[in-house]
Amino acid sequence: MERSMTLTVNGKKTTVVTDPSRPLLDVLREELHLTGTKYGCGKSECGACTVMIGDEAVRSCYEDVGDVEGRPITTIEGLSSGETLHAVQEAFLAEGALQCGYCTPGMIMRTVGLLTVDPSPSDEKIVSWMTPNICRCGAYTKIMRAIRRAARLMSEESSR
Numbered sequence: 001m002e003r004s005m006t007l008t009v010n011g012k013k014t015t016v017v018t019d020p021s022r023p024l025l026d027v028l029r030e031e032l033h034l035t036g037t038k039y040g041c042g043k044s045e046c047g048a049c050t051v052m053i054g055d056e057a058v059r060s061c062y063e064d065v066g067d068v069e070g071r072p073i074t075t076i077e078g079l080s081s082g083e084t085l086h087a088v089q090e091a092f093l094a095e096g097a098l099q100c101g102y103c104t105p106g107m108i109m110r111t112v113g114l115l116t117v118d119p120s121p122s123d124e125k126i127v128s129w130m131t132p133n134i135c136r137c138g139a140y141t142k143i144m145r146a147i148r149r150a151a152r153l154m155s156e157e158s159s160r
Ligand code: FES
Pocket: 038, 039, 040, 041, 042, 043, 044, 045, 046, 047, 048, 049, 050, 059, 060, 061, 062
């Protein structure tokens, strides 16, 4: 049954009236028009729909919107500060870590989740962390480079 709920998305509170069991991904895309978050499989198998909830990278196709009410949700649209890209976005651009770009928002959000828990991950950690996210174009080598670059950039930023 539909009900009104307040979501905090990219730092702004917004009210939606919907079924609380609806996937967060659908609400982001269809109600809030935040279409940067992609639908890939709808079954928690590809990572295209990854967003941050608090400090955690989660699959929004598998998260009921009613369960995330009151928690801070960040989508790819909320990562940059105005014109200034997030370090992970900068790194993906600098390394050209995409082909069609469909998986890229999910890859970037999952990388943000990784660097939140481990700012200086080993290559093994990067591979194991990122393995659940699928790139059908096979841009994995450049994605690895981008993640290493993002870790360096973020470490430089934090030491300034
Ligand atoms: S669309 Fe959510 S994991 Fe594939």
